[in-house]
């Protein structure tokens with residue numbers, strides 16, 4: 001989504017949210033938001049989108065609130081962030097990076113995916129497979145996850161722009177995720193945006209938590225597959241999807 005589209009969405013709901021987040025009793029806006037969400041029985045796990053409860057102005061304040069918390073982490077790790085020029089300012093960089101980049105998909109509303117009608121007599125009825133490059137982060141260790149999602153749909157009554165598949169997949173990925181959940185989330189959001197019931201999502205990724213620590217694997221690939229509708233029930237459709245993935249991989253290995 002463009003910055004201005006994000007801002008437009010935010011402004012549309014800003015008045016209501018401003019009222020909600022004004023005059024709270026808690027010491028931190030972050031505590032107020034989590035209190036409000038828990039009161040409403042809303043989940044705020046690392047992979048959940050919580051954009052209904054905050055706006056862009058709130059994010060600036062949340063970054064301000066997270067900065068001293070990261071400073072404490074650095075202090076507890078015995079890193080001299082005052083005198084080490086490379087660690088000076090790291091706490092704020094971390095706070096900004098979490099909110100604006102590696103976890104942005106938790107705080108930003110869904111990408112604007114304008115749908116175009118696909119309901120004429122000569123409409124496209126075939127399979128569509130899109131390759132989406134992903135960067136994510138594992139919830140367990142906050143280590144990077146990088147890989148590719150292959151998203152397949154049988155075109156239904158609506159089509160969305162080709163780049164929107166990737167925008168949606170990246171919005172799902174830029175959170176704390178498990179790869180299994182990520183593949184499910186992508187399938188769910190693609191079904192929502194396209195109203196297609198026949199959807200397949202295949203994700204292959206490498207995980208920092210297996211490469212940089214623990215088993216220190218340098219060539220371990222994790223694969224997850226979510227199949228809905230004909231992709232699950234029809235062997236021909238399933239085969240066509242995986243044949244297409246092979247053709248995609250010939251075109252762009254990894």
Ligand SMILES: [Zn+2]
Pocket residue numbers: 138139140141142143209210
């Ligand atoms: Zn991990």
